[in-house]
Amino acid sequence: MGEELNVSDILQGGNGVNEEDDDDDDEEAMTAPEVLQKLEEAWMNEKFSPELLPVKSNLVECMLAQINAMETNIENAKKADLRISIHRMEIDRIRFVVSSYLRHRLAKIEKFTSHVLQEEEKRRDTDAPLLSDAELEFAKGYEANLKSHLASTALRHMPTNAATFNDKEMAVLPDLNSYVFLRVNETTENVLVEEATVDVGEEIMDFEKGDQHIMMYKPISSLVESGAVSLI
Amino acid sequence: MAMDPSEVEFLAEKEHVNIIPNFSQDTIFLISGDIGPFSAGLPVSVPLWLAVNLKQRQKCRVVPPDWMNLEVLQEKKQAEMDSRFFTEMPSPFYIEITQLLLQCATDDIPRADEIRTLIKDIWDLRIAKLRSSIDVFIKSEESHAKLNFLTLMEINTVREFLTKGLNHMHQLRSNLTGSGATQSSQFL
Amino acid sequence: MAAHLDELRTVNNYFDLDDILASQEKIPCVFNIAVEGLGYLDQSTNDPNISVGTKLELPFWLAKYLNRDARGIVAVETPKNYREGYRQILAADPSVVDLHRLGPHFYLFGGKLAILNLPDNQDVLNTLLQTFQGRFRRIMDGAQNALHSDLTSQTDMLDESELNLFAAGQRGLVGFQQWESRESEKLSTSTMVVNQRKRKWVSSNGDAGD
Numbered sequence: 001m002g003e004e005l006n007v008s009d010i011l012q013g014g015n016g017v018n019e020e021d022d023d024d025d026d027e028e029a030m031t032a033p034e035v036l037q038k039l040e041e042a043w044m045n046e047k048f049s050p051e052l053l054p055v056k057s058n059l060v061e062c063m064l065a066q067i068n069a070m071e072t073n074i075e076n077a078k079k080a081d082l083r084i085s086i087h088r089m090e091i092d093r094i095r096f097v098v099s100s101y102l103r104h105r106l107a108k109i110e111k112f113t114s115h116v117l118q119e120e121e122k123r124r125d126t127d128a129p130l131l132s133d134a135e136l137e138f139a140k141g142y143e144a145n146l147k148s149h150l151a152s153t154a155l156r157h158m159p160t161n162a163a164t165f166n167d168k169e170m171a172v173l174p175d176l177n178s179y180v181f182l183r184v185n186e187t188t189e190n191v192l193v194e195e196a197t198v199d200v201g202e203e204i205m206d207f208e209k210g211d212q213h214i215m216m217y218k219p220i221s222s223l224v225e226s227g228a229v230s231l232i
Numbered sequence: 233m234a235m236d237p238s239e240v241e242f243l244a245e246k247e248h249v250n251i252i253p254n255f256s257q258d259t260i261f262l263i264s265g266d267i268g269p270f271s272a273g274l275p276v277s278v279p280l281w282l283a284v285n286l287k288q289r290q291k292c293r294v295v296p297p298d299w300m301n302l303e304v305l306q307e308k309k310q311a312e313m314d315s316r317f318f319t320e321m322p323s324p325f326y327i328e329i330t331q332l333l334l335q336c337a338t339d340d341i342p343r344a345d346e347i348r349t350l351i352k353d354i355w356d357l358r359i360a361k362l363r364s365s366i367d368v369f370i371k372s373e374e375s376h377a378k379l380n381f382l383t384l385m386e387i388n389t390v391r392e393f394l395t396k397g398l399n400h401m402h403q404l405r406s407n408l409t410g411s412g413a414t415q416s417s418q419f420l
Numbered sequence: 421m422a423a424h425l426d427e428l429r430t431v432n433n434y435f436d437l438d439d440i441l442a443s444q445e446k447i448p449c450v451f452n453i454a455v456e457g458l459g460y461l462d463q464s465t466n467d468p469n470i471s472v473g474t475k476l477e478l479p480f481w482l483a484k485y486l487n488r489d490a491r492g493i494v495a496v497e498t499p500k501n502y503r504e505g506y507r508q509i510l511a512a513d514p515s516v517v518d519l520h521r522l523g524p525h526f527y528l529f530g531g532k533l534a535i536l537n538l539p540d541n542q543d544v545l546n547t548l549l550q551t552f553q554g555r556f557r558r559i560m561d562g563a564q565n566a567l568h569s570d571l572t573s574q575t576d577m578l579d580e581s582e583l584n585l586f587a588a589g590q591r592g593l594v595g596f597q598q599w600e601s602r603e604s605e606k607l608s609t610s611t612m613v614v615n616q617r618k619r620k621w622v623s624s625n626g627d628a629g630d
Contacts, residue, residue, distance in 0.1 A: 237596055335602065367556065389593060391592065392588040392592055397585055401553070408545045
């Protein structure tokens, strides 16, 4: 059974993990531990970023495939095997990360529905869509339900000239100026930490690997997406 | 966004510690990486979550990390008192590891009670320092701060408070410059 | 967990209750034109109409609308709590002022006034910033130290946004202490389930009465 449980083999056997990488241009297949590590980073970034980040479908699907393969292996193993309980515990841990990641995303989709759908429109056919297919379906359904709810509880009682949605006025947008904590993964020079305003000029800093900062999200949002920094 | 301390603990549980198993077992191919092989009586490195579990099932002894001894921690405490800044901790998860090991493996850790007290002293020193720095930061005109050596659990105890405070300050400043006219300054 | 999920900061939050409440605060207005049939708004007179020069306090959302044009239907004045006298008191020692009494949404409403372009606009906005900076330490210390004592003495002088900040400080501390004492390990019934049970009990009682 030891052989069967070597999931690194399953992974490198080519179930498409190597195409996943939108973060770095590394063409090599990632090992299961690397995928898990990336997923955990995506989880923390999603948890702390004020806006919805592009979905990491490949990481999620890869980990779910890993879990399924592992569960099949466990079923075939002898009941007394010490390894079973250990693998079960690990599966539970990974499931927690996956569900928490997806749940944070759903919360943002519910909060920023129309904004998210507009953004997705622009990105749908790029290699970094905002939403998974399932999330897109959920977002559309949620928006339709919300609108029909508001129409039936409030709008239909309004005088006709006030009985329409003002999408622009009602749209709830993420506040990109929210403060976040971050850790630097790759030394990055000349980071614009504050845009110039009327009273103060722009402020530029060098980020050294390992540094931790608290600052506004907006100036470093692209570094989160590129993986140069992680939100903590 | 808030994070529950138990989630910080969850991250800390990935840190490796040495255990001495009382069983033998070939390498286990976990999704997060291979562990083992295990030979009864020989130290082996495993993630903390597994160490805690095996200890609870009486399948191992825990080897305390190098830094979990009185001399090291006394020095650490002194260094923390002497420095105006945060000093680097022996582990970024020092409080979580201490908490978990002292809970499940007290019998494996010499002078556990004194260690608990020292770690708590260091924690209190650092949190007091953190609060004074926050006050200075809020009163300054700075829009960012470097927080090297602050651990995740320390950040987490002030996370919501500090980010809310700074967000509010930013709102009040942008009211002044007129750049925040469309923003609601809600404190959510 | 569910509570944490609702903490995303937003801009332009149309449905925000605090924002709606702050918009209801009153602004002193003077009518520039006569308005027929609205005399009932002015309770000091029996005149069915509002005449030019009538002084009335109107909610912000209405005053803003009536004041829109250069010579609007009404002229607006800075509300008393934001005028020079109060600004001096706040400048002297911001930490002892009862902001809750000055307006439960002191900062939010104060920020909204900017759109009215009152002559002392910048002074008001400066006061808001300095007041918050001056009160911050006390809010932080109160939130950290007052875990087991009576909270009202710490909180009854805070405006709504400060209260919210205070609560966040307490959550951080309580969360850590519960973790440290391993309280968070114990499973407890979710409040939603508890409430659900209460509700069922009430409704089944109601059914029995039918």
